[in-house]
Structures are given as structure tokens and as C-alpha cells.
Amino acid sequence: MLDWEHIFATRSSRMKASEIRELLKLLEQPDIISFAGGIPDPALFPAQEFQAAYAEIFSSSQVNAALQYSVSEGYKPLRDWIVADVAKIGIECSADNVFITSGSQQALDYLGKLFLSPNDTALVTWPTYLGALSAFNAYEPNYDQLSLNGNRTPEGYRDTAAKAGGQVKFAYLSADFSNPTGETIGQEGREKLLALADEMDIAILEDAAYQHLRFNGQAISPILALDIARKGGIENTRTIYSGSFSKTLAPGLRVGFVIAAMPVIRKLVLMKQAADLHSSTINQIAIEHVASRGFDAQVAKIKKVYSGRRDAMLAALEKYMPKNTSWTKPEGGMFVWVTLPEGMDGAELLAKSLATERVAFVPGKAFYADGSNANSLRISFSCANDQMIDEGIKRLGRLISNSVAGDNETLPII
Structure with a gap:
């Protein structure tokens, strides 16, 4: 063999x-x-809703577009729906700031590829989402523990990264009901992270897969929303927000999304073109049908x-x-x-x-x-x-x- x-x-x-x-x-x-x-x-x-959505697609002239190649950015009406939905939680953006992925796992893979050179450092929570580690590992990074309690300094992070042969590139976390702990980062912690990222000039990867699943307690603004409020607009922010329909509608359709400033979106589009051209068009259309009528x-x-x-x-x-x-x-x-x-x-x-x-x-x-x-x-x-x-x-x-x-x-x- x-x-x-x-x-x-x-x-x-x-x-x-x-x-x-x-x-x-x-x-x-x-x-x-x-x-x-x-x-x-x-x-x-929502099986019946999806059955109706696909039936409607196949019984209309829309079926030709649904089965055809499409743009790498994603189905425009779905991106428009996402823009309206995230506006409710303080994320003001346009459809040009939204990029559709094949599930949020693909977003993590692309972001690891975009930012990490071998021996660079990713700051992650201890513990953190196993799927994020799996996605980032392919790009041969080092990891350091992201701490928001003040016991680590920017200089300390930089020194550790330099000794490992690279730079700190981003901080990754799930701020709401995280996988695996179920814990939520409070607003003070989110503000501290923004200050840390500004001082270190690194990106923040905000994994918002569970954003909609709050059962009780006071809702906290997403890190991207706080970043926008600080900087006066999404184009001035360093936070990259990834979301998914897997936990709310259906995971099998593999539809996720990234919201970020345009320089990041443009790079992700190029990656998409090289990897799989675009996410499933018909599934994006079906998601938009179901979401717009009963999300x-x-x-x-x-x-x-x-x-x-x-x-x-x-x-x-x-x-x-x-x-x-x-x-x-x-x-x-x-x-x-x-x-x-x-x-x-x-x-x-x-x-x-x-x-x-x-x-x-x-x-x-x-x-x-x-x-x-x-x-x-x-x-x-x-x-x-x-x-x-x-x-x-x-x-x-x-x-x-x-x-x-x-x-x-x-x-x-x-």
C-alpha cells in the first residue's frame, strides 16, 4: 500500500x-x-413550510435561477432579509456587508484561511467551540487563552505570540450561550474585548450561532453592534459576525452568513469562488421563503x-x-x-x-x-x-x- x-x-x-x-x-x-x-x-x-417553499420554487419560473450557477456573495433577497433582521439587534449594515456561506462552519474555515499564517496566534476562550479549533488547525496556528478579566496585557499576548514565531491575528469567541459552556459574555466583557482588539490591532470573530436562542435574562448587544456604535459605521469596525440558520430553521440546508466591513467581504468572495463558487442557490431561496414568512x-x-x-x-x-x-x-x-x-x-x-x-x-x-x-x-x-x-x-x-x-x-x- x-x-x-x-x-x-x-x-x-x-x-x-x-x-x-x-x-x-x-x-x-x-x-x-x-x-x-x-x-x-x-x-x-418547519418541514411543511420548506415543502411549500420548494413546491413554489419548482412551480414557477424561479426554478431556472434556483438550479443555475449564481453569484458568490449569495442570494440577494436572503441577504436583504438578514440586513433587516440584524438591524433589530443594532447591527446596521447593507446587503454588500453580508456574505452567504455553506453553514457557519465554512465561515470559520474561510476566516482561519484569511487571517492565519503558520505559527500565528489565535486568542480563544478556554474552553471554546471544538469546530472552530478544527477549522483553524488546518492553518497551523498557535492558541493563547483569551482572558477578559484583566490578568493579561496586550504586551503579554504579543510576547507569547512572538516567541511562538508569529503574530496575534484575532480573538474568537461565542458571546451568547456559547458552545460548549452555555455561558454569555456580559456587556462589560464585550467592551473590554473591543478595547483589547483596538489596542492590539486584531480582528474579532464573533460566532453568533445561538443569538436567537435566549430564554430569559436581559439581551446584550452583539459585539459588532457595540463596535458599530463606537466607530460610527460598519466600515470602520474590526468585528466579523458569523451567523447560521442551522439552529433556528434547519441544519441540513447548510446556509450560514458573515457580516463584516467590505474589505473582509471582498476577500471572502474570492475564497468562495476558488472553493465552491457559491452556496446552494435553491436552498438559499427556500431559506428566504421560510424566514420571510415565519421566522x-x-x-x-x-x-x-x-x-x-x-x-x-x-x-x-x-x-x-x-x-x-x-x-x-x-x-x-x-x-x-x-x-x-x-x-x-x-x-x-x-x-x-x-x-x-x-x-x-x-x-x-x-x-x-x-x-x-x-x-x-x-x-x-x-x-x-x-x-x-x-x-x-x-x-x-x-x-x-x-x-x-x-x-x-x-x-x-x-
């Missing part, structure tokens, strides 16, 4: 299988209670269901988890982050859980750029009903309690 390794580019060594993608295969096993996949509940997809109602429907499941999960955690375990209490999104007793390994716990309790989750260290903090895990409530949540957390709490007891039994008595 041919030895391919010496032919592959060096960057290929940094490409790893997604732990989450692998765990999703467990959903096919009926006896598994899965809190692993951060995916929307398919029962909540707010769809969001209200899923928020009602997901908020109930969030409440059920928090109640179950309170009921069944041992006292030396802690967890986040998100105001929206799809995730809860659990911190296990010190010394416990989430990956080892998962192996035990699948073998004995038949409960799946994602070990936490996968979300750390340095593979640290093994005593953590991510659980998602989006695809589990109240009964599954109660039973699954009960089993998981029992397993953690038994593991702690087992560890204690091996300790010498002093």
Missing part, C-alpha cells in the same frame, strides 16, 4: 476526527440516552421547547449530582457545562457510562486548545424530552457518585 504520509501537507497532521461527529453515531442505538450532540430537534423543523414564529416555538428542557436538565442536575460537582446555568442555547470532581477524567467516565449506564455526553478536554481540564463534560438538552433528561442525569449522577466513592476507597487512611 502506498505510504501517503510523506506526500500529505504538514497541516494534515493537525486534522483530527471530531469527537462529537463520532458520538453522533450513538444516536442510532435505541437504548442510548444521548446528551452528546448539540443538534436541533428534528421534530421542530419569528419558528424561533418562538423552539425557544418554548428548549427552555423547558433546559429547566428540566437544571432541575435534574440539582436533584441527582453529587455535591462536589458543579455546572453552568445558561440563559439560552443548547448546552450545560459540568465540572467533575478534581482528578476525574471525562473521557474515562464516558467509556464507563456507555458500558454501564448507556448515557452519552462529550468529554470536556476536547474543547480546550491544550487538551487540559479533563474533569469536565458537555451535555446538551436540545434533543431529549423531560423523561429522558431525568433518567439520563439520574444515571450519570449515580455513575459519578460511584466513581468518586471508588476513588476514595483506594486512598490510604491517614
Whole structure:
């Protein structure tokens, strides 16, 4: 067999299988209670609305354009709809500032390609979205921990990046109900990030995949909106906002978007032309049909269901988890982050859980750029009903309690 390794580019060594993608295969096993996949509940997809949208496209003269090559920027009516939607949250822009991608994951890949040269540094939260690390890894960066509590200085970031052989290029974060922790960055933290980015002259990549999924609490302006307010217009901003219809309408259509100043958009368009020419035209048209006729109602429907499941999960955690375990209490999104007793390994716990309790989750260290903090895990409530949540957390709490007891039994008595 041919030895391919010496032919592959060096960057290929940094490409790893997604732990989450692998765990999703467990959903096919009926006896598994899965809190692993951060995916929307398919029962909540607006299937009838999409059926009507595609039927309308195929029964009109629009079908020719829908099946034809199209512009790389994206379907103009969809970009116009996005402009109107984000204006409600303070992002004032034009359709020229909106670029359609094949899901927000493609946006992360393009942005990594645009900014990162080998050995450059990306500032990321600790933990951060695993998919972002996977996208950036191909461009051979280093990572440093993004801190908004004042214990890191611009000079410190620069020195660390220089010692690693490059420059700091951007700070990446999900500010609202982040994947994996479910936590939200407050306005003070967002303002500090803007000040840091201005001082360091770097970009901010704002991942807003869960922007619409706030269940309670006071809404906070997106970082891009704050940047626009500071700078007097989007063309003067350094924040690049990426969004998606995957969590609100349907992920299978693979429609996401980027909002940014025109110099960034122009570069992304060139990348699109070189990569896949344009995102699926017919899917963009269908998304625009459904969004323009019922987006707010769809969001209200899923928020009602997901908020109930969030409440059920928090109640179950309170009921069944041992006292030396802690967890986040998100105001929206799809995730809860659990911190296990010190010394416990989430990956080892998962192996035990699948073998004995038949409960799946994602070990936490996968979300750390340095593979640290093994005593953590991510659980998602989006695809589990109240009964599954109660039973699954009960089993998981029992397993953690038994593991702690087992560890204690091996300790010498002093």
C-alpha cells in the first residue's frame, strides 16, 4: 500500500476526527440516552413550510435561477432579509456587508484561511467551540487563552505570540450561550474585548450561532453592534459576525452568513469562488421563503421547547449530582457545562457510562486548545424530552457518585 504520509501537507497532521461527529453515531442505538450532540430537534423543523417553499420554487419560473450557477456573495433577497433582521439587534449594515456561506462552519474555515499564517496566534476562550479549533488547525496556528478579566496585557499576548514565531491575528469567541459552556459574555466583557482588539490591532470573530436562542435574562448587544456604535459605521469596525440558520430553521440546508466591513467581504468572495463558487442557490431561496414568512414564529416555538428542557436538565442536575460537582446555568442555547470532581477524567467516565449506564455526553478536554481540564463534560438538552433528561442525569449522577466513592476507597487512611 502506498505510504501517503510523506506526500500529505504538514497541516494534515493537525486534522483530527471530531469527537462529537463520532458520538453522533450513538444516536442510532435505541437504548442510548444521548446528551452528546448539540443538534436541533428534528421534530421542530418547519418541514411543511420548506415543502411549500420548494413546491413554489419548482412551480414557477424561479426554478431556472434556483438550479443555475449564481453569484458568490449569495442570494440577494436572503441577504436583504438578514440586513433587516440584524438591524433589530443594532447591527446596521447593507446587503454588500453580508456574505452567504455553506453553514457557519465554512465561515470559520474561510476566516482561519484569511487571517492565519503558520505559527500565528489565535486568542480563544478556554474552553471554546471544538469546530472552530478544527477549522483553524488546518492553518497551523498557535492558541493563547483569551482572558477578559484583566490578568493579561496586550504586551503579554504579543510576547507569547512572538516567541511562538508569529503574530496575534484575532480573538474568537461565542458571546451568547456559547458552545460548549452555555455561558454569555456580559456587556462589560464585550467592551473590554473591543478595547483589547483596538489596542492590539486584531480582528474579532464573533460566532453568533445561538443569538436567537435566549430564554430569559436581559439581551446584550452583539459585539459588532457595540463596535458599530463606537466607530460610527460598519466600515470602520474590526468585528466579523458569523451567523447560521442551522439552529433556528434547519441544519441540513447548510446556509450560514458573515457580516463584516467590505474589505473582509471582498476577500471572502474570492475564497468562495476558488472553493465552491457559491452556496446552494435553491436552498438559499427556500431559506428566504421560510424566514420571510415565519421566522419569528419558528424561533418562538423552539425557544418554548428548549427552555423547558433546559429547566428540566437544571432541575435534574440539582436533584441527582453529587455535591462536589458543579455546572453552568445558561440563559439560552443548547448546552450545560459540568465540572467533575478534581482528578476525574471525562473521557474515562464516558467509556464507563456507555458500558454501564448507556448515557452519552462529550468529554470536556476536547474543547480546550491544550487538551487540559479533563474533569469536565458537555451535555446538551436540545434533543431529549423531560423523561429522558431525568433518567439520563439520574444515571450519570449515580455513575459519578460511584466513581468518586471508588476513588476514595483506594486512598490510604491517614
